[in-house]
Amino acid sequence: xxxxxxxxxxxxxxxxxxxxxxxxxxxxxxxxxxxxxxxxxxxxxxxxxxxxxxxxxxxxxxxxxxxxxxxxxxxxxxxxxxxxxxxxxxxxxxxxxxxxxxxxxxxxxxxxxxxxxxxxxxxxxxxxxxxxxxxxxxxxxxxxxxxxxxxxxxxxxxxxxxxxxxxxxxxxxxxxxxxxxxxxxxxxxxxxxxxxxxxxxxxxxxxxxxxxxxxxxxxxxxxxxxxxxxxxxxxxxxxxxxxxxxxxxxxxxxxxxxxx
Amino acid sequence: xxxxxxxxxxxxxxxxxxxxxxxxxxxxxxxxxxxxxxxxxxxxxxxxxxxxxxxxxxxxxxxxxxxxxxxxxxxxxxxxxxxxxxxxxxxxxxxxxxxxxxxxxxxxxxxxxxxxxxxxxxxxxxxxxxxxxxxxxxxxxxxxxxxxxxxxxxxxxxxxxxxxxxxxxxxxxxxxxxxxxxxxxxxxxxxxxxxxxxxxxxxxxxxxxxxxxxxxxxxxxxxxxxxxxxxxxxxxxxxxxxxxxxxxxxxxxxxxxxxx
Numbered sequence: 001x002x003x004x005x006x007x008x009x010x011x012x013x014x015x016x017x018x019x020x021x022x023x024x025x026x027x028x029x030x031x032x033x034x035x036x037x038x039x040x041x042x043x044x045x046x047x048x049x050x051x052x053x054x055x056x057x058x059x060x061x062x063x064x065x066x067x068x069x070x071x072x073x074x075x076x077x078x079x080x081x082x083x084x085x086x087x088x089x090x091x092x093x094x095x096x097x098x099x100x101x102x103x104x105x106x107x108x109x110x111x112x113x114x115x116x117x118x119x120x121x122x123x124x125x126x127x128x129x130x131x132x133x134x135x136x137x138x139x140x141x142x143x144x145x146x147x148x149x150x151x152x153x154x155x156x157x158x159x160x161x162x163x164x165x166x167x168x169x170x171x172x173x174x175x176x177x178x179x180x181x182x183x184x185x186x187x188x189x190x191x192x193x194x195x196x197x198x199x200x201x202x203x204x205x206x207x208x209x210x211x212x213x214x215x216x217x218x219x220x221x222x223x224x225x226x227x228x229x230x231x232x233x234x235x236x237x238x239x240x241x242x243x244x245x246x247x248x249x250x251x252x253x254x255x256x257x258x259x260x
Numbered sequence: 261x262x263x264x265x266x267x268x269x270x271x272x273x274x275x276x277x278x279x280x281x282x283x284x285x286x287x288x289x290x291x292x293x294x295x296x297x298x299x300x301x302x303x304x305x306x307x308x309x310x311x312x313x314x315x316x317x318x319x320x321x322x323x324x325x326x327x328x329x330x331x332x333x334x335x336x337x338x339x340x341x342x343x344x345x346x347x348x349x350x351x352x353x354x355x356x357x358x359x360x361x362x363x364x365x366x367x368x369x370x371x372x373x374x375x376x377x378x379x380x381x382x383x384x385x386x387x388x389x390x391x392x393x394x395x396x397x398x399x400x401x402x403x404x405x406x407x408x409x410x411x412x413x414x415x416x417x418x419x420x421x422x423x424x425x426x427x428x429x430x431x432x433x434x435x436x437x438x439x440x441x442x443x444x445x446x447x448x449x450x451x452x453x454x455x456x457x458x459x460x461x462x463x464x465x466x467x468x469x470x471x472x473x474x475x476x477x478x479x480x481x482x483x484x485x486x487x488x489x490x491x492x493x494x495x496x497x498x499x500x501x502x503x504x505x506x507x508x509x510x511x512x513x514x515x516x517x518x519x520x
Contacts, residue, residue, distance in 0.1 A: 012395055013395075014395055014396050014398075065396070089393075094393075094398055095395070095398075097393070097395055133349075133354075133357070135272055135273075135274055135355070135357055136274050136325070136397070136399075136400050137396070137397070138274075138354055138355075139396075140396050
């Protein structure tokens with residue numbers, strides 16, 4: 001018997017109305033609305049099977065967005081790869097789109113074979129009369145009342161880059177064997193009037209890591225910590241040493257990369 | 261006794277989660293969530309009174325947005341006009357902002373004294389694989405599967421300008437004495453990749469008029485009607501002669517103007 005084709009799809013979603021990526025089944029209740037759940041429902045509807053597993057590269061949290069999530073699934077039928085994204089999107093709710101599809105080798109795993117990921121955090125700041133909180137895009141941009149300066153955030157971001165023990169940048173009971181991760185790049189730029197974007201890429205990210213990095217750079221941006229403070233925070237290996245966990249709406253998974 | 265100050269405020273809102281501007285009280289049910297209702301609640305909370313009327317310049321429909329709605333109310337206390345917008349916004353839900361405040365003469369009416377209004381309708385089009393429906397901004401941009409051409413829409417828009425009987429561009433039982441309105445300008449432009457904006461201003465608009473004008477220009481844009489068809493549609497004085505009523509999410513009230 002020939003192995004069934006394994007599909008790798010690129011998924012974009014507005015995370016506002018989702019309890020994150022991963023399926024969740026509270027006891028004695030309906031399963032929560034998650035991206036994995038609606039993806040599996042769309043694949044089952046298309047392929048007319050009763051069960052399918054869609055494995056995602058990244059377990060994004062409740063309220064976090066994606067334009068480059070990767071999901072894989074196997075199914076018996078072969079689909080035209082140019083048409084498959086639309087066939088799935090047509091069966092998905094309006095807040096999830098499938099952007100691209102390809103066939104991958106039979107034992108491809110989107111989690112273990114991932115070599116790097118990129119996230120973007122977008123933030124606006126200020127609370128004076130002439131400064132507006134986001135209105136129409138408040139679900140995709142975070143907001144802080146602090147006045148921020150770009151240069152110290154850019155300075156602090158340089159300390160984030162490299163291989164470090166990110167124990168201070170994740171929750172205390174992270175349950176991971178190692179908290180060492182390699183950040184390839186961390187760039188902060190002005191993306192609009194009083195709007196700041198942080199782009200970060202690395203070989204892996206701990207739970208809440210990007211949002212805690214963003215909250216730590218914010219402390220540098222508002223002048224509370226000098227950029228060099230990051231060195232101390234790494235050394236502390238203590239969640240309390242770092243800045244706050246920024247809210248989910250500012251975060252978006254941009255891309256997931258695999259060795260060719 | 262001195263008359264109480266009458267405030268005129270500029271209001272922006274994301275209409276997605278509102279049943280339009282106007283208060284609505286279904287029998288034996290909770291009042292619907294409308295912008296007027298939450299505005300009156302915010303004013304009552306601020307001014308510590310039990311009842312207030314916030315009169316709006318335009319009764320925007322369910323799902324329609326605004327960045328330049330005008331509301332007026334009277335209250336006993338005098339507020340610092342620079343601070344009043346923030347004081348109200350702080351008491352409003354996240355989908356309504358008060359942008360500006362001024363004091364107007366004692367018998368100012370935002371409806372009868374309005375001399376012109378401007379609306380914008382934003383639309384994306386196309387359904388091929390490489391063309392995406394709006395995702396993160398699907399609540400503020402309408403979408404059509406038709407392929408659209410800009411030039412015939414611009415051509416058709418010219419016929420909309422001027423004083424006309426807009427009876428074909430409103431619902432059949434409009435209940436208005438006159439359906440003659442004057443459109444000062446109607447401009448269609450490309451505002452992004454496969455994204456089209458229509459800006460329309462006039463001395464007054466009938467129920468659904470802007471959305472029906474947009475739906476009629478769409479028929480020109482997809483090549484179903486020649487631009488000159490607009491002349492016939494005016495002459496018909498029949499709702500069925502015009503194009504479809506476009507969905508509310510693409511519509512935004514931009515500004516309301518008064519004689520100085």
